[in-house]
Amino acid sequence: MSAIEEEEVRGGLFKDINAEDEDQQPTVIESLCMNCYENGSTRLLLTKIPFFKEIIISSFTCPHCNWTNTEIQSAGRIQEQGVLYTLQVKTKEDMNREVVKSDGASTRIPQLDFEIPAFTQKGSLSTIEGLLERAVAGLEQDQPTRKVTDPAAAEKIEKFIERLKKLKEGEEEFTLTIDDPSGNSFIENPFVPQKDTALTVTHYKRTPEQNAVLGIETEEEVEDEKPSNDLDAMKNEVLVFNTNCPECNAPANTNMKLVQIPHFKEVIIMATNCDSCGHRTNEVKSGGATEELGTRITLHVTDPSDMSRDLLKSETCSVLIPELEFEFGMAALGGKFTTLEGLLKDIKDLIVSKNPFMCGDSTTSDRAEKLELFGQKIDKIIAAEMDVHIILDDPAGNSYLQNVYAPDPDPEMKIEKYTRTFEQNEDLGLNDMKTEGYAEK
Numbered sequence: 001m002s003a004i005e006e007e008e009v010r011g012g013l014f015k016d017i018n019a020e021d022e023d024q025q026p027t028v029i030e031s032l033c034m035n036c037y038e039n040g041s042t043r044l045l046l047t048k049i050p051f052f053k054e055i056i057i058s059s060f061t062c063p064h065c066n067w068t069n070t071e072i073q074s075a076g077r078i079q080e081q082g083v084l085y086t087l088q089v090k091t092k093e094d095m096n097r098e099v100v101k102s103d104g105a106s107t108r109i110p111q112l113d114f115e116i117p118a119f120t121q122k123g124s125l126s127t128i129e130g131l132l133e134r135a136v137a138g139l140e141q142d143q144p145t146r147k148v149t150d151p152a153a154a155e156k157i158e159k160f161i162e163r164l165k166k167l168k169e170g171e172e173e174f175t176l177t178i179d180d181p182s183g184n185s186f187i188e189n190p191f192v193p194q195k196d197t198a199l200t201v202t203h204y205k206r207t208p209e210q211n212a213v214l215g216i217e218t219e220e221e222v223e224d225e226k227p228s229n230d231l232d233a234m235k236n237e238v239l240v241f242n243t244n245c246p247e248c249n250a251p252a253n254t255n256m257k258l259v260q261i262p263h264f265k266e267v268i269i270m271a272t273n274c275d276s277c278g279h280r281t282n283e284v285k286s287g288g289a290t291e292e293l294g295t296r297i298t299l300h301v302t303d304p305s306d307m308s309r310d311l312l313k314s315e316t317c318s319v320l321i322p323e324l325e326f327e328f329g330m331a332a333l334g335g336k337f338t339t340l341e342g343l344l345k346d347i348k349d350l351i352v353s354k355n356p357f358m359c360g361d362s363t364t365s366d367r368a369e370k371l372e373l374f375g376q377k378i379d380k381i382i383a384a385e386m387d388v389h390i391i392l393d394d395p396a397g398n399s400y401l402q403n404v405y406a407p408d409p410d411p412e413m414k415i416e417k418y419t420r421t422f423e424q425n426e427d428l429g430l431n432d433m434k435t436e437g438y439a440e441k
Contacts, residue, residue, distance in 0.1 A: 026057075033062035040064070055100075057125070071122035073103070077246055078214055079183025086177050086200040087128075087187055092170035094198070095129040098188040104214060105180035107131065112163060112174070118181075118213075128176065132168040136161055181210040190367070193351045193374045195327040202427070203330075243272060250276035259337075261400060267312060269337055284335035286314055290428060291397025293417040298391050299340075299401060300412045304384040307341035310402040316428065317394035319347070324377055324388070330427075340390070340401070341382055348378045395424040 026043040033040040040062035047055060056073045087094070101107065102123045107116040116135065124134070139161050146154040167174050178185050183203070189196040206214075239256045252274040260266050268285040299306065313319070313336045319328040333346055352375040380386040392399050397417075403410045425431045 026059075031060060033060075033065065033067060035067040036062060036065040038062060038064040040067075055123075055125075070124075072100070072125050073123055077244075077249070078216060081183055081203040082179070082181040082206050082210065083183045083185060084177065084179045084202040084204060085185065085187045086175065086202070088173070088198040089128060089167075089176055090173050090198065093190075095127065095132075095168070095170060097128050097190060099124075099126055099128060099131060099178070100184070100186040101126070101131070101178060102180055102182055102184040104182045105178050105185040108177045108179070109167070110175050110177070111172075112160070112167075114160075114164075129168055131176075132164055136164050136168070139164075181206050182214055192367075192371065193324070193326050195325075195329075201329065205429070245272070245274035245277060245279055246281065247279040248274065248277040250274060252276075261310075261312060265398075265400075267337065282336070284312060284314070284337040286335075286396070286398035290430065293397060294393070294395040294420050294424065295397040295399060296391065296393045296416040296418060297399065297401045298389055298414045298416070300389050301381060301384060301387070302412055304382075305404075306384065306412075307339060307344075307382055309340045309404060310337075310400075311340050311343055311392075312337050312398075312400040313343060313392065314394055314396060314398040316396040317392055317399040319343070320391040320393060321381075321388055322391070323386070324374070326374075344378055344382055348375050351375075395420050396428055 026045040029042045029044065030039055031042040032038075040060055042058060042060045045057045047057060058071050058073065060067075060069045062068070087097070089095070100123075101121075103121075104118045105123075106118045108114065114135075121134070121138075124130070126134070139157055143154055143157065146157065166172055178187060187199060189199055237257075240253050241256070243252055243254045244250065245252045252272055254270055254272045256268060256270045258266055259269055265286070269282065270285065271280070271282045273280050299309075313333065315335045316330050318330045320326065328347060333343075333350065336343065336346070338346070352371050377386065381388055381390075392401060401413065403413060405411075420428075420430075422431065
């Protein structure tokens with residue numbers, strides 16, 4: 001019986017992992033060392049990182065030649081959108097930012113015209129400095145042979161390695177970009193909950209070519225279904241379709257319904273319930289088109305009853321609390337139809353309770369105190385013990401906050417319409433959209 005079979009007999013290769021479980025142990029498997037061809041050991045651990053679902057951490061060690069190798073693999077699902085991180089590295093402290101880089105992510109340094117293409121390296125959990133060290137080690141690996149066979153190329157590569165080492169030592173500022181179509185990579189923001197001015201996060205829709213590389217494109221033709229013209233019937237009907245649970249991947253059902261929000265517009269509410277693990281998700285999509293103008297809603301919180309206001313936050317809406325110097329970017333929580341209290345609790349859970357850098361070796365006392373203080377301030381806002389303004393800024397104009405005085409104006413709420421910038425239209429995909437005269441040559 002093999003080592004893997006023995007593990008399965010004892011109850012499975014992996015066990016359920018809890019972030020607070022101090023007794024978690026990796027699975028050890030005897031493996032062949034590809035350096036000396038003797039037997040070494042591979043340690044595998046299935047764990048969860050918030051925002052990234054499950055990952056498999058793998059570490060190989062050979063006692064004969066002391067060769068080691070570590071990597072991570074995503075064990076969760078591919079995200080709905082790809083992600084592009086752009087970081088301006090200016091100080092030595094930026095080198096300590098933690099990075100999760102998946103197999104399918106490409107890394108670029110434009111100043112050096114340097115790129116690590118997707119699928120040329122295994123996934124890693126490292127730092128900015130670690131990424132550069134890994135790149136230097138890869139370039140130096142064949143330098144002795146290259147100096148004999150092609151001295152000119154070896155000299156050029158040696159100069160390039162020196163420039164990489166200068167960047168690693170913080171002697172020059174540079175830009176680092178990580179482009180991951182699967183959406184499973186991450187660069188740490190050390191200033192949470194405040195906005196990181198040096199880091200830009202952009203979510204985008206994958207191209208058909210990127211879907212094909214990730215293996216999620218189908219070649220089968222799907223027959224177009226005839227749309228229903230009976231809108232009244234659709235409003236009263238709950239549509240149910242089969243899907244898989246995003247947590248345990250077991251078969252589950254997703255319910256979808258068209259809902260009319262008073263004094264606003266129609267939205268589509270989607271809810272998924274998993275009978276296997278009990279996981280529940282809900283998501284809200286706008287039932288209409290992108291508005292001609294963006295919308296900025298500012299509410300002055302003066303009473304605990306403000307927390308019960310209905311709220312619709314679209315995927316394109318960002319949340320700002322100026323008194324806390326806090327900005328929550330679009331797509332961070334997805335679309336939600338909840339109350340103001342529910343939104344604030346979700347923000348607190350995401351930043352404080354589910355923050356992967358609040359536990360283990362990643363945490364520091366200063367960071368923990370800062371986030372704990374932020375959570376206390378959110379609790380004060382919910383209790384209306386803090387005088388703040390909450391701003392919903394939606395370039396698409398598809399977000400809503402209940403006016404309890406409707407149809408009269410709300411004295412504590414201001415709704416502004418504004419013209420979107422070119423960058424906002426670019427993020428919404430409107431600059432390249434042509435809706436009139438598209439058939440003309």
